[in-house]
Amino acid sequence: MRRYFARKLLVYALTFVVAVTVNWMIPRFMPGDPVAAMVARARVSQPEAAEAMRTYYNNLFGFDEPLWQQYLHFWGALLQGDFGISIWVFPTPVGDVLLDALPYTLALMIPSVLLSWFVGNWIGALSARRKVLDNTVLPAGYLLTAMPYMWIAVILAWALGAKAGWFPLSGGYSLDIQPGWNADFVLDALHHWVLPFLSLFLVALGGWAIGMRNMIIYELESDYSSYLAALGAPQRLIRRYAFRNAVLPQVTGLALQLGVLVAGALVTEIVFAYPGLGSLILASIQNQDFFLLQGAFLFIVIGVLIANFLIDIVYVVVDPRTRTGMAGGTS
Amino acid sequence: MGTRTRVRITVALAVFGLAATACTGGGSSSGGSTGPAGKGGALPRNETLYTTGTQWGPPANYNPLRNWDHATGTKGLVYETLFHFDPNEGKLTPWLAESGSWTGDKTYDVKLRQGITWADGKPLTAKDVAYSYGLGKIEASAFHSLWSWLSDAKAVDATTVRFTFKEARYQEWDFTLYGQPIVPEHVWSSRTDEDILNGVNDKPVGTGAYKLKSKSQDRVVWERREDWWGTKALSMTPAPRYIVDVSNPSNEVVIGQLGQGQLDLSNNFLPGASSLIKSKKVVSYYDKAPYMLSANTAWLVPNTTKKPMNDAAFRRALAASVDTGKIVKGVYGDLVKPASPTGLLPQWEQFEDKALIAEKGFTHDVAAAKKELADAGYKDKNGDGLVENKDGSALSLKLAVPSGWTDWMEAAKVIAAGAKEAGIKVSTEFPDQNALNEQRGNGDFDLVINNERQLSSTPWTYYDYIFQMPVQKQQNTVNFGRYENPKAWELVQELGGVRTDDVAGMKTAISKIQDIQLTEMPIIPLWYNGLWSQSTSGTWKNWPSDAAGAPKTAPALWRNWLELGGFETLTQLKPAK
Numbered sequence: 001m002r003r004y005f006a007r008k009l010l011v012y013a014l015t016f017v018v019a020v021t022v023n024w025m026i027p028r029f030m031p032g033d034p035v036a037a038m039v040a041r042a043r044v045s046q047p048e049a050a051e052a053m054r055t056y057y058n059n060l061f062g063f064d065e066p067l068w069q070q071y072l073h074f075w076g077a078l079l080q081g082d083f084g085i086s087i088w089v090f091p092t093p094v095g096d097v098l099l100d101a102l103p104y105t106l107a108l109m110i111p112s113v114l115l116s117w118f119v120g121n122w123i124g125a126l127s128a129r130r131k132v133l134d135n136t137v138l139p140a141g142y143l144l145t146a147m148p149y150m151w152i153a154v155i156l157a158w159a160l161g162a163k164a165g166w167f168p169l170s171g172g173y174s175l176d177i178q179p180g181w182n183a184d185f186v187l188d189a190l191h192h193w194v195l196p197f198l199s200l201f202l203v204a205l206g207g208w209a210i211g212m213r214n215m216i217i218y219e220l221e222s223d224y225s226s227y228l229a230a231l232g233a234p235q236r237l238i239r240r241y242a243f244r245n246a247v248l249p250q251v252t253g254l255a256l257q258l259g260v261l262v263a264g265a266l267v268t269e270i271v272f273a274y275p276g277l278g279s280l281i282l283a284s285i286q287n288q289d290f291f292l293l294q295g296a297f298l299f300i301v302i303g304v305l306i307a308n309f310l311i312d313i314v315y316v317v318v319d320p321r322t323r324t325g326m327a328g329g330t331s
Numbered sequence: 332m333g334t335r336t337r338v339r340i341t342v343a344l345a346v347f348g349l350a351a352t353a354c355t356g357g358g359s360s361s362g363g364s365t366g367p368a369g370k371g372g373a374l375p376r377n378e379t380l381y382t383t384g385t386q387w388g389p390p391a392n393y394n395p396l397r398n399w400d401h402a403t404g405t406k407g408l409v410y411e412t413l414f415h416f417d418p419n420e421g422k423l424t425p426w427l428a429e430s431g432s433w434t435g436d437k438t439y440d441v442k443l444r445q446g447i448t449w450a451d452g453k454p455l456t457a458k459d460v461a462y463s464y465g466l467g468k469i470e471a472s473a474f475h476s477l478w479s480w481l482s483d484a485k486a487v488d489a490t491t492v493r494f495t496f497k498e499a500r501y502q503e504w505d506f507t508l509y510g511q512p513i514v515p516e517h518v519w520s521s522r523t524d525e526d527i528l529n530g531v532n533d534k535p536v537g538t539g540a541y542k543l544k545s546k547s548q549d550r551v552v553w554e555r556r557e558d559w560w561g562t563k564a565l566s567m568t569p570a571p572r573y574i575v576d577v578s579n580p581s582n583e584v585v586i587g588q589l590g591q592g593q594l595d596l597s598n599n600f601l602p603g604a605s606s607l608i609k610s611k612k613v614v615s616y617y618d619k620a621p622y623m624l625s626a627n628t629a630w631l632v633p634n635t636t637k638k639p640m641n642d643a644a645f646r647r648a649l650a651a652s653v654d655t656g657k658i659v660k661g662v663y664g665d666l667v668k669p670a671s672p673t674g675l676l677p678q679w680e681q682f683e684d685k686a687l688i689a690e691k692g693f694t695h696d697v698a699a700a701k702k703e704l705a706d707a708g709y710k711d712k713n714g715d716g717l718v719e720n721k722d723g724s725a726l727s728l729k730l731a732v733p734s735g736w737t738d739w740m741e742a743a744k745v746i747a748a749g750a751k752e753a754g755i756k757v758s759t760e761f762p763d764q765n766a767l768n769e770q771r772g773n774g775d776f777d778l779v780i781n782n783e784r785q786l787s788s789t790p791w792t793y794y795d796y797i798f799q800m801p802v803q804k805q806q807n808t809v810n811f812g813r814y815e816n817p818k819a820w821e822l823v824q825e826l827g828g829v830r831t832d833d834v835a836g837m838k839t840a841i842s843k844i845q846d847i848q849l850t851e852m853p854i855i856p857l858w859y860n861g862l863w864s865q866s867t868s869g870t871w872k873n874w875p876s877d878a879a880g881a882p883k884t885a886p887a888l889w890r891n892w893l894e895l896g897g898f899e900t901l902t903q904l905k906p907a908k
Contacts, residue, residue, distance in 0.1 A: 033769055036768075036769055037765055049470070049475040052471045053471050053473070086391075089391040090391055091391075092391060092392075097548075169584060170584045171584075176374050176381075177373065273584060286765075287765075
């Protein structure tokens with residue numbers, strides 16, 4: 001057990017270091033100079049004043065240091081939970097900006113990932129043994145899973161928002177509402193949450209349903225199912241075993257899908273102008289805000305790593321072979 | 332476990348992949364966030380003004396010295412200036428100041444109004460004014476250049492401030508009088524220089540009619556101060572008890588919110604706004620073309636350090652090839668007006684030298700453009716219908732406008748087509764805005780479009796923009812084309828030294844500059860961008876318009892526009908019900 005988790009954690013730590021390094025590199029190799037942009041925005045024409053401002057900001061953000069020092073300082077600050085100061089929302093600390101946006105992204109991601117997985121598997125398993133359901137779920141599933149996030153988001157916004165007028169088209173909450181823990185705000189935020197959630201949920205749903213259906217059919221036709229059937233075991237029992245086996249690759253798939261889903265959430269947030277990390281990432285790229293971009297990616301990397309770690313734990317529970325492997329110490 | 336490890340790495344890769352996707356796919360749509368109103372809001376609708384169009388991200392700070400990125404209204408609603416400027420009358424109107432006058436060639440005295448208090452109850456004194464101007468002495472301050480010609484700002488008594496100058500730049504000084512916010516010395520004097528220039532100042536204490544009520548990621552809420560000095564002294568009160576400024580959502584969202592009456596004022600450029608206005612869904616200043624007041628001039632800027640743009644004859648030919656009428660009609664649907672050959676805004680019409688324009692001004696005329704090129708020695712040597720450089724080398728220019736600025740992108744295509752007709756090869760390119768800004772600053776371009784100088788108290792600001800010298804390694808705000816003409820710059824400085832009440836003197840000086848401008852054509856005026864403003868009348872009425880009896884002030888909350896009539900607009904609004 002300890003070895004299993006120790007090895008896992010080592011892999012995660014390595015991934016984290018590599019991810020953070022790449023994360024640090026990407027914005028620095030983007031074209032453009034954020035400090036020049038800031039000075040230009042301040043409309044300073046006199047060369048001495050512009051130079052003084054440039055020096056000041058370079059100093060403040062540490063751009064005047066050699067790259068390797070910037071990199072070391074970046075790690076140093078990171079370990080103290082300091083993500084730097086946002087250039088776009090100057091002078092707000094990046095951490096504050098991100099924490100404001102995080103609840104919205106989490107509220108979209110967690111329910112859409114989990115619900116689409118559960119519901120998708122359930123529909124898939126059902127359709128594997130009902131002809132009628134199969135004939136409808138399969139094409140619908142293919143259609144859904146082939147749809148780009150942004151496309152389904154636009155369709156939903158048009159149909160349920162603009163045409164039917166049931167849901168607001170954009171934003172996290174209404175113009176006249178102040179965020180706070182009261183019924184008005186929560187209801188209003190839920191109302192705004194439905195469409196972005198649906199667009200993420202539907203796309204993922206199709207994939208899970210198809211996957212589960214195929215796995216179940218495969219398992220039902222495998223030798224152990226035929227053997228059980230020949231022994232006269234009840235259909236219920238056979239299906240339960242088939243389901244248990246079929247769900248394992250789906251768990252692996254969930255881990256694999258997480259990264260893709262995060263990308264989907266970014267696009268969805270931008271379509272619905274939802275005030276989460278996705279909108280921030282877009283804005284930070286447009287405004288060359290290195291620190292905000294790094295911070296947002298870092299949150300995502302950490303999120304994906306944590307989710308994968310949780311799935312590792314789930315694996316230990318649902319897959320007896322993992323436990324055997326741990327007990328035997330080999331795999 | 333080999334496969335499992337691979338899964339982890341794939342996930343990590345997927346994350347990098349997503350980072351890359353976000354990088355490449357980012358530029359096409361715009362962020363921001365708002366939503367249509369639900370029920371049960373905290374602010375009463377009939378006392379609240381909802382605006383958008385100024386803020387492009389979360390309200391960043393409330394520091395009036397950072398007038399390029401502070402929250403909408405920080406200067407104008409909370410912090411005030413000594414004067415306002417009335418573009419219709421063309422003169423300064425006393426605001427915090429009761430009066431101001433030149434008492435000598437190089438001294439200017441400001442007399443403050445009696446009885447103005449800060450939001451914390453302390454009185455506004457001459458010391459506050461001297462202190463506020465003195466902040467420009469900090470080297471990294473954005474208005475540090477003021478102190479290269481101002482030598483002293485001193486409180487003579489409780490209500491008199493005396494400014495002494497090294498060099499009296501009358502035109503620029505007027506511009507400063509309504510541009511520089513006054514901050515309370517008793518709150519600010521304990522701050523460090525860094526905090527003064529870059530602090531968030533999230534508990535702003537000003538003299539203005541509003542105070543900060545709340546803020547969140549996508550909006551800032553201002554609440555009216557019932558004890559504001561102007562209610563008595565100016566007999567004006569801004570009508571909305573609350574002003575909510577929402578950071579810019581996408582155009583589609585703004586149009587939807589205007590349609591449902593959730594937004595009262597949008598200062599965004601909305602493509603197709605003319606159809607909204609015609610269908611009476613929204614109101615604008617004019618109910619027919621050009622619909623909007625003019626706010627700034629869009630210029631075609633040639634890089635005069637490169638050939639053939641270093642040749643005035645070529646620049647004149649290029650100017651004559653631009654079909655501005657087509658841009659105004661086809662691209663903007665008549666939302667803008669074609670610019671005068673001088674580029675001076677309609678508000679400055681009196682400074683145009685009509686005789687000079689008749690003689691030397693340009694119009695769209697392909698034949699004239701071709702003749703100008705031929706006379707100057709640009710010939711089509713290889714017979715492709717396009718001219719070559721004088722030395723026979725290929726001539727091919729690139730016109731760059733920021734990606735995503737759809738109106739400008741279309742306008743650039745019209746310009747390229749017009750140039751081709753005249754025989755000049757111009758192709759368009761649409762780089763990322765930040766990349767373009769950098770190229771522009773470094774002089775690393777052929778042609779760009781720019782409109783950064785706004786309407787102001789004096790055309791001097793435009794000539795400063797066109798001719799300023801010396802050319803720096805980085806040209807951040809002015810003279811992007813790196814045009815060098817010492818004679819013209821001397822004339823601009825002369826104009827800067829003409830008193831602003833000496834209109835005849837200004838005209839003489841400006842006429843001389845226009846002569847050089849029209850002959851040399853360092854930058855080419857295209858059209859007047861509008862003071863984009865679409866409002867709904869469901870909650871607030873009496874918006875500014877050209878109709879009889881309506882207010883004539885600027886309907887905008889854009890930065891620096893609250894002093895140009897934007898604040899007065901708020902005081903004219905009336906509840907619709």
